[in-house]
Amino acid sequence: MSTIEAGKPAGVFDFDGFLAHLNGEKFRDVHAAEFCKQTGFPRQRYDLLYSFADNLHKTLVTFAPNRFGWIYEGVVTASGRADVMVTQTAVTSLMLAILRIDPFFASKRLNLPSKENEDRFLQELYGKSYNPEFVELQEGLFDVLRELDGFLAIHIVTNSSDANVRKAIEKGDQRIFNLVTIRGDAKKYYVDPKWEGIKRVKMKIPGYGLDINLRRPKFYAKLEEILKENPKIVTAGGDIYPLDAAMFLELSQTDSRFQGITSFLMQTLYTPTAEAKFFKENNANGLFLITNLGQIPAILRERLNPS
Ligand SMILES: [Mg+2]
Numbered sequence: 001m002s003t004i005e006a007g008k009p010a011g012v013f014d015f016d017g018f019l020a021h022l023n024g025e026k027f028r029d030v031h032a033a034e035f036c037k038q039t040g041f042p043r044q045r046y047d048l049l050y051s052f053a054d055n056l057h058k059t060l061v062t063f064a065p066n067r068f069g070w071i072y073e074g075v076v077t078a079s080g081r082a083d084v085m086v087t088q089t090a091v092t093s094l095m096l097a098i099l100r101i102d103p104f105f106a107s108k109r110l111n112l113p114s115k116e117n118e119d120r121f122l123q124e125l126y127g128k129s130y131n132p133e134f135v136e137l138q139e140g141l142f143d144v145l146r147e148l149d150g151f152l153a154i155h156i157v158t159n160s161s162d163a164n165v166r167k168a169i170e171k172g173d174q175r176i177f178n179l180v181t182i183r184g185d186a187k188k189y190y191v192d193p194k195w196e197g198i199k200r201v202k203m204k205i206p207g208y209g210l211d212i213n214l215r216r217p218k219f220y221a222k223l224e225e226i227l228k229e230n231p232k233i234v235t236a237g238g239d240i241y242p243l244d245a246a247m248f249l250e251l252s253q254t255d256s257r258f259q260g261i262t263s264f265l266m267q268t269l270y271t272p273t274a275e276a277k278f279f280k281e282n283n284a285n286g287l288f289l290i291t292n293l294g295q296i297p298a299i300l301r302e303r304l305n306p307s
Contacts, residue, residue: 007230007231008151008152008153008230009151009152009153009230009231009232009233009234010152010153010154010155010226010227010229010230010232010233010234011148011152011153011154011155011233011234011235011236011237012155012157012223012226012233012235012236012237012248013154013155013156013157013236013237013238014156014157014158014237014238014239014240014243014244015156015158015160015165015168016083016135016158016159016160016239017083017238017239017240017266017268018138018237018238018239018244018264018266018293019137019138019141019156019293020135020136020137020138020141020168020172021135021136021138021268022083022084022085022130022134022135022136023134023135023136024084024269026131026134027084027085027088027129027130027131027134028084028088028129030128030129030131031088031092031125031126031129032046032047032050034125034128034129035092035095035125038111038121038125039099039110039111039112040108040109040110040111041099041110049095049098049099050091050095052098053091053092053094053095053098054087054091056094057080057081057087057090057091057094058081060080061079061080061081064209065079065080065208065209065210066209066210066211068080068090069210069211070082070086070090070189072189072190072191073190073191075191075193075213076191076210076211076213077189077190077191077213077242077243078189078210078240078241078242078243079210079240079242079270079272081270081272082240082242082243082270083239083240083268083270084270085126085130087270088126088129089122089125089126092122092125093118093122096112096113096118096121099112100112132160132163132164132167132168133167133171135164135167135168136168136172137168137169137172137173137176138292138293139292139293140292140293140294141172141173141176141293142173142175142176142179143294144293144294144296144297145176145179145180146175146179147297148296148297148300149179151300151301151304152234152235152300153181153226153229153230154179154180154181155180155181155183155226156180156181156182156183157183157186157188157219157222157223157226158182158183158184158186159184159185159186159187159188159189159243160184160185161184161185162182162183162184162185163184164184165182165184166182183222183225183226186218186219186222187218187219188216188218188219188243188244189243190216190217190218190219191213191215191216192215192216192217193213193215194215195215195217196215197215197217197220198214198215198216198220198247198250198251198254199254200214200250201213201214201215202214203246203250205241205274205275205278206274206277206278207274207277208272208274208275208278210242210272212241212242212246213242213246214246214247214250216243216247219243219247220247227257231257232257232258232259233248233257233258233261234260234261234262234300234304235261235262235263235264235296235300236248236261236262236263236264237263237264237265237266237290237296238264238265238266239265239266239268239270239271241265241272241275241278241279244263244265245263245265245287248261248263249261249263249285249286249287252286260286260303261286262286262288262299262300262303263279263286263287263288264288264289264290264295264296264299265279265287265288265289265290266290266291266293267289267290267291276289286303
């Protein structure tokens with residue numbers, strides 16, 4: 001009911017990493033098993049190679065965050081270690097590079113994808129390892145949403161599909177369905193530097209070399225859909241700053257429908273230090289770093305009713 005009430009301001013929340021989280025261990029277990037099955041690499045050696053490549057990747061991302069960022073269609077969209085899935089894919093690509101250059105492994109006749117087929121190989125591996133059953137709702141989610149529903153129209157805007165979100169809610173708490181509108185396939189990672197719906201092309205945050213690209217027309221189109229039903233977007237939340245919050249911060253300065261927005265960043269194992277610091281130091285500008293959803297209602301009530 002709540003979602004069609006006219007006049008309520010909207011909240012735009014990410015799903016994976018914010019309202020829910022992927023069980024990383026389950027995902028990684030399947031990923032590892034599939035990798036070994038496809039390539040013939042021995043499973044009992046996998047963890048050692050993975051941890052070597054993982055450390056190497058961490059270093060590369062620190063030295064050259066753009067070169068080793070999460071690249072989508074040739075443009076950096078977020079940190080190369082933005083979440084479990086992105087990190088797993090990037091580290092696996094490094095593992096393949098190591099296996100290709102080392103003559104010892106080359107002599108083992110592993111079934112490695114060619115350079116040209118690598119993207120497809122990684123895509124398939126991801127597809128086989130991502131199981132919506134591994135997605136778990138955050139603790140206390142229903143209670144937080146019910147409280148927010150008192151003054152917000154809640155939209156879940158996610159890169160995942162509507163079906164995956166539905167599955168996760170169904171096995172968690174069905175009452176959530178009455179409180180939210182699900183808008184899947186948002187493609188927040190899609191950047192088009194030529195699209196002019198947002199004036200500035202990119203921004204940086206202090207102490208961090210990553211280019212934060214602001215021009216995300218597909219995500220923006222989802223926001224326009226929401227603004228047909230709700231007069232303003234007053235809050236947003238997610239776990240990856242460039243995807244879930246940067247565009248809102250920019251729009252809050254240029255578009256009255258986003259003015260005064262409160263953005264929440266959920267701290268995860270993958271949150272870059274600079275992003276966490278940026279959110280901690282900019283509460284006055286509406287940025288809040290949180291570690292659980294229960295922190296949201298009090299902060300919002302105070303910011304929406306300053307009296
Ligand atoms: Mg997320």
